[in-house]
Amino acid sequence: MKGWDLTLDLRAPSPTPLFVRIARALEEDIRRGRLPPGAPLPGSRTLAESLGVHRNTVIAAYRELETQGWITTSAARATFVSPSLPEVPARSSAGVPRPVMPSQVGFSLPSAPLRRERPMPPPGTLVLAGGVPDVRLLPASALARAYRRALKLHGKRLLDYGDTSGHPRLRAALAEMLSSLRGLAVRADDLIITRGSQGALDLVARTLLRTGDTVAVEAIGYRPAWHALQLSGAHLVPIPVDGEGLRVDALEALSRRTPVRAVYLTPHHHYPTTVTLSPARRLALLAWARTHRVALIEDDYDHEFHYEGRPVLPLASADREGLVLYVGTLSKVLAPALRLGFLAAPRPFLERALGVREAVDRQGDSALEAAVAELLEEGEVQRHVRKMRGVYHERRDALVRALERELSGALTVSPPAGGMALWAPCVPDVDAEAWVRAGQEVGVAFLPGGAFSFDGRPIPAVRLGFAALKESELAEAVYRMARALSLLRAQIASS
Template structure:
């Protein structure tokens, strides 16, 4: 049973047939050469073939150096005499468009002849038009910044240290999965994800997070973002109001906006999401869902207090509102026992629980999951099959083996100690190098710090100067719903070693755009430092 309503429509799950792909066209270094010669014309056939190839070279579809099929192969595929193709090739070679090597191979000339103005500037331009011939949405969604230059120390976000991933164990499990079950794993699979992985995840969620779930209560997705997108597509109809944290995770906001939702930002304080603001919103308009990150709020790292959790569940029960709980880094909690998810206290089918293994293993391993009441999952599976069909079944099998053998648990335990130390090292470095500019308290968990800036710090200028000096970090305003500046920065600590963190903070100190330099102070017995277990 669950209390919130689902959209009236439902997508029927379907069986997807296997459609073989074949081609009768010749290979051109693994690709196919297609020429349009069907239009009637009095022009000799060899000239039409030559012009078709010339046009493809002009447009950049055949770049300089591209190998062309042999005359016999091309003639057979076009259904013409070989001499016709030879005549076309001779015409193109005379004009300088193609060349022949000593091995009698034919290829596009490295240096093309001068072309008239109607061309697309030769092979330096692609065949794809540079403009669209139809209208686009007025404002594209914002995207993440491109990767910084090589050598940059990246504090932005809060990614795991992929250098510590047990890649050899993962590779071994992947090879074994393909060797033993390749025919099954490489076929169309269950849209819910591999049953073996769902069973392993259910065991992990039950023992570590207090969720009474079974394999059939889960869908494996492509990362937590895939789970959020699936929830948005399944739950939201255009015009629905979805409440989000006023400082929060923009990619999730985009998923709800693409589903047609109107987003309503809810303010935060030291105890997390303010439930009284949700109540005020509900008095003005019906609320379809609330998306939140209660364990380590993204990006502020605040943990939703127990009293707020109870109040939120009671409010959702009263108003029949779905709670979308994104528990993206539950494993990393350093102070006392972690608070169990909202979903563990849900008795009314209100919480749609989103999690991921990407923070535990590596961001490129897109493995997330959605735990939800089964009636909701039935709707979601129809959407999944229409949009994404299934995940990487072979990868799911490999990770399932690592979970079953305890390798993931051992890796998490190792990372827990390392990240705890890095958290403390970053806090020490900030207090030593940036005292007076940043105020920071060690977060209870997670993979990043939320540091408050002094009033005279130009955060945007600091971030830009830092990137030029080889250190990347994120301004608080980048997480603001309305885009207004926030006097804070987010500093990830998990992906850098302690020495790298110290150097990153030194670079931040050197580039701080203030009226006065930040005074350094020696740290002796830093107050508030967490004690390692």
């Protein structure tokens, strides 16, 4: 609690001396974990000033606590909670003190909690995380300079309440990027800046969906997006994905059974298999959505990273009827922690979404948005993207070579045309889930196919990200994967 006043509950019968009330309040705070063993306590003068009492009163309270073994005083006269607390029963008048936070809630919760992402691996683990950029290569100095300039020149305005849509300069710069690279005819007013693409998906779900609405999703796909849709009360229906992307014929069959409100999909690089939705299916999907008046939620999460052939333009670039709600992010281009995403949509939808945004989040980080806008205007982001495209292309090839060298008998490897990860089916005798668990024991983390299935069933495949690791790190990660598989097979053979 360094630098803060220490507040205490001194309510007690008035005949109780004040120094005793202070001592008891501190004792109870130590008992319940608010003040943990070894924690520093404010000096007697500082605590006296914050409580509005005489210093001698605090000194008397501290002496009482020290006598009982609750606190200690160092040679420099600093005061700390004792490292070893006395073993004494709680006073009956106070009851049993509760821990820092109750272990249970006192009210009912929804029966099915959302499945959370897997915990962070221990230090030293090589993480083949899909869709994560190498933040070590971020032009952090340029971003820091732009951030300082933004605060220096416009600090008063940027630190006040701002535009719910996002900083106008960033929206204008992103509109230019989307128009140039992705073929979208958008202006600054057609965009809302959000806290990452997940913030955009949440905003779409809150604005578009009502309890019971049917939303079609890819049967193998992005679970956090499914969660955002489910939290709005939607009923999700998985649609199969094959080598040409989402099965539009399955969508048509679904719409004959029940009205469909929306479809969520990742058509450019399907998450997680990296398959691109074929031209014929893109046309069929748009025609079907137009006929049935269905919203298409297009998540274009890594458009800039395409290595072979021409990048495929988004569905939104061919949308003439206002069907597509286009979600994107700068997390892959820059860094996930910046939490910068965007939503492009017809103005009537954005007006409703802005009302929702004001009630839930109000606005983003105006200073950060201004700084990133400057980097876009000066071409810094564009240069970084071109550099990273080359780096990630080389890393993709390095991962493929390592897999073919170490694991050719365990995986089928096909280099993806774009993206930041690859999808590798396993041979029949390899249990992907068990392999992942074995990998954790030797310091490598990756995900099994079942982590992306709608119903949680195992899928004999793994997803391996290559963007966040250097070529030497990728080689070591694959070596550890091979070692884990050997250990797993040996364990199975001996059982």
